[in-house]
Amino acid sequence: MATNRGVEEARALHAVAFDSLPDYRQVWNKAEAGSHTEGLGRLVIITDDMIAAAARQCIRLGRRTTLAWDMNQLDVANFNRQPAQHHIVGLLGGLAFDDVYVFNPQQSSQWDGLRHFSAPFPVQSESRLYYGGVPAKEIMDRSSDRIGIQHWAQEGICGRAVLLDYARYAKRHEINYSCFSDHSISLDTLLDVAKEQNDLQFLRGDILLVRIGLVNEWEKEMGTTERMAYATTESPQHAGVEGTMEMLRWFWDTGFAAVGGDSLSFEIYPPQKEYRRGGTSPTVPGLFMHEVLLAGWGMPIGELFDLEKLSEICAEEGRWHFFLSSAPLNMPGGVSSPPNCIAFF
Template identity: 35%
Template sequence: MEHVKKNFPKGLPTLAELAEHNKGKDVPPETAWIWGEDDDIGRINLLTPDVVRAAQQSELKDGKVVSLNWSLEFPKAPSFERSPLKHRIEVHPLNPCIFDDFYDTNSQAGSQWDGLRHFGHVGLGKMYNNLAPADVLTSTRCGIHAISQHGIAGRGVLLDYYAWAHKNGKVYDPTSAHAMTAADLQAVAEDQGVTFKTGDILFIRGGYIKRYHELEKENSARLTELAHEPEFAGVEQTDAMKTFLHDNYFAAVAGDAPAFEVWPRQTEYYLHEFLLGLWGCIIGEMIDLEQLSKECEQRKRWTFFVTSAPLNSPGGVASFANALAFF
């Protein structure tokens, strides 16, 4: 945080303040490479010991634990041409009573974090913190291992957009290009009585996993279509959404669909370019929020303590989520 304080004595800059700060520089005005030239973890820097301790003290009440990890077998036909899980069990050669697992899968095919080496700013041609795309293949800089070694722990916030939309007569299909607006997300937060804090880990439930399992029974052909022609509800690609996601200073953001942002995209840019490439904010996708939403509704409380242990994979692009929520 010392590097931030040196360059921004008034505190963490808003998106508007960044535009002023970046005037005359050969970077997009929204660029927030603010943690120092050697930084590899972006907004995970917000998860300081004080932030983690405060979250633990305020959120851990009754000891209930909820897994946020969808079964590794889902989705059975991943979107974006990714390969499904291949899992086999073999008898260990030492003894017929010993067994080993073998997994062959894409780390981004199920519940996962997009790391900072996954998606850069297309127009600038750079990954987070000025990392050149060519260096992704020749170095470990900004790899998922750096986030793993720091650890992810803090206050989680669930915006149950799916429940809110249905309660307010805005019924939609999560396997359609339904755009969640920044104003609607603010309305969900107000309806739930949530006030954001710096370093929160934001989860948005759009209903994709619920709809996936419905389609398994009702229309499995639609799941095959989605694998080849992805279409999902997600957050809108607009200036208002950029401001909402940036200025609230979430340590990470996540949703339950394969893209987090509405897909197909509805503008010339991807939000991934800003979240990952310019702000260093990792993105969780296909996070299983179904049981979590039930627990939150039961308690009338949509905040909790959350942990995640990404793979300690040097130079890794992404990771299985390995995430838990605690009440």
């Protein structure tokens, strides 16, 4: 558990109701610039007691599975991201070998760190800032490791996690979509998924994962032509959860410490200006949640997690909560990291 000054103040700040926040877009831990407490962001809410309780509740069977996707699978990625390189080099005349890895974490399973995405803060001196008010020039200054991924690595991202298996829900309800489209998932739908999963309940400090089935679609349904079309398009589309105020309010007030899933960007991309509804309010405004979750709250966003085996175990056991252990790379100033994630039952 983090012990430096400001931890309790930060936790108190994250306990304020969403509608009582002075500015929901700028909830920065009140801590010294460059401190561990600042670097934890939203993870500051996870306590030792939460970890211990989650372990007692969730680890009963000894079953476990990785959530890390094969690093070679997304061999063609959008935004000009390069595939992973793995070199084996010999030592001592062939008596031993070493690995050399060259990879972009965003090309496969990864946590988006606090240095990954900025947001507009027009009242500040810079037009866009990262969490804590960090400007882009400080991210590029290699002598600074402020809000780097190393803060998450020191304690890991651990605790009770829950899976909302939208892919199974969609199949039951005959909802057809591609993960490489602008298909969106509303809050009402997520809550209905939870209800159908034995009325799954959420606890403060939970890590929320949403499965839309991207890994299965990429590996089993898409051929080389379709993969290359995605990699080279200038207008990529990613299915995911809706970016709305009601979704943000639910994340915050439920007390999620981190969110993630198997989609390319967790939320729908590109962000939508509005979402259609029925009744007297035909539409609701849209927003880009990356700007709020990362730059505003310091909340980890997991993307491209392999949730296929996890989905199978959850269905077999009839429960959709488990213990999650993730060890991000201990890289000072890191922007993102493979999750190195295991789910335990």
